[in-house]
Amino acid sequence: MAEAAIKLAQTSAHDNQTKGQGREAPHVRNPYLDARREWNERYGDYISRERSWKLAAMLSSLVALVAVMGVIYIGSQSKFIPFAIGVDELGRAQAYGPVSATNTTDPKIIKASIIQFVEAWRTVSADAWLERKNIFDAYAFVSRTDPAYTTLSEYWQQAENEPFKRAAKETVTVEIKAVFPVTEDSYQVEWVEILRDRQGKQKGEPLRFKGSFHWTQGQLAQVDEKVLWINPFQIYLPNFAWSKVY
Numbered sequence: 001m002a003e004a005a006i007k008l009a010q011t012s013a014h015d016n017q018t019k020g021q022g023r024e025a026p027h028v029r030n031p032y033l034d035a036r037r038e039w040n041e042r043y044g045d046y047i048s049r050e051r052s053w054k055l056a057a058m059l060s061s062l063v064a065l066v067a068v069m070g071v072i073y074i075g076s077q078s079k080f081i082p083f084a085i086g087v088d089e090l091g092r093a094q095a096y097g098p099v100s101a102t103n104t105t106d107p108k109i110i111k112a113s114i115i116q117f118v119e120a121w122r123t124v125s126a127d128a129w130l131e132r133k134n135i136f137d138a139y140a141f142v143s144r145t146d147p148a149y150t151t152l153s154e155y156w157q158q159a160e161n162e163p164f165k166r167a168a169k170e171t172v173t174v175e176i177k178a179v180f181p182v183t184e185d186s187y188q189v190e191w192v193e194i195l196r197d198r199q200g201k202q203k204g205e206p207l208r209f210k211g212s213f214h215w216t217q218g219q220l221a222q223v224d225e226k227v228l229w230i231n232p233f234q235i236y237l238p239n240f241a242w243s244k245v246y
Contacts (some may be wrong), residue, residue: 009031011200014102018051026242046160047173058124064092068185079139081173082098083095083098084097084098101201105217107181108234109233110153110187110215110235111179111187113141113215113231113233114187114213114215114235115176115179115189115239116137116141116230117137117138117141117213117237118136118174118176118189118191118211118213119174119176120132120134120135120138120174121134121138121152121155122174122193123172123173123174124167124170124172124192124210125167125171126162126167126171126198128164128167131163131164131167134163135156135163136226136230137230138152139152140227140230140231141230141235141236141237142232142236142237142238143236146236146237146238146239147237147238147239148237148238148240151239151240168198169197169198170192170194170195170196170197170198170203171195171196171198172194172195173191173196174191174192175191175192175193175194175206176189176190176191177190177191177192182212184196185215185216186212186213186215186217187212187213188210188211188213188216189210189211189212189213190208190209190210190245191208191209191210191211192206192207192208192209193206193209194206194207195243200240207244208244208245209242209243209244209245210242210243210245211239211240211241211242211243212240212242213239213240214237214238214239214240215236215237215238216235216236216237216238217233217234217235217236218234218236243245
């Protein structure tokens, strides 16, 4: 009887030990890990929300800056739209429509300025008032500090080129044949000069010339208002050279 009781106790102990091995080990508490876990749970959400708000604030500031710059740009634009109106031969008004803006360095503007200079420089008119106007127009495209001013003055100071003395015996008409760019800041011009006596009869064959003109654009410190009427885009020719084509 005693032996049977001992075997029963041993069997129960063995069964209890086997069941204990099958269960999970109890959680071991670590005060350092528990504190870190609690910190992450308590403040991690705050940190994440703070980053989100900072990102949102930066994006809002960027959008506001772009909007302000856009308002400044729009405000700086002219609100006036020029409208061209002309008058025909009978005195009736002709509406040509709104005038669109153009680039001041448009090749057409540069070509037109050079052509205007060549025609004013080389033309010789029998009308003294018109000849003085041509001289003034030519000087409107050169600056006193540039070599072109000296070149132009020396040309007219020569006896055979003095415009008023020359106009007493002949006139010169200028025809522009070609204007094309050579570099970004220089153009070549080809033109023909037709000489006539004071009775209007042509003298000899037309003379052919070609010249190279360097151009620049800038605002001078002191500019006469009348000069701006002739050269409103302030295209200046600091250097130019020419030769006769045989």
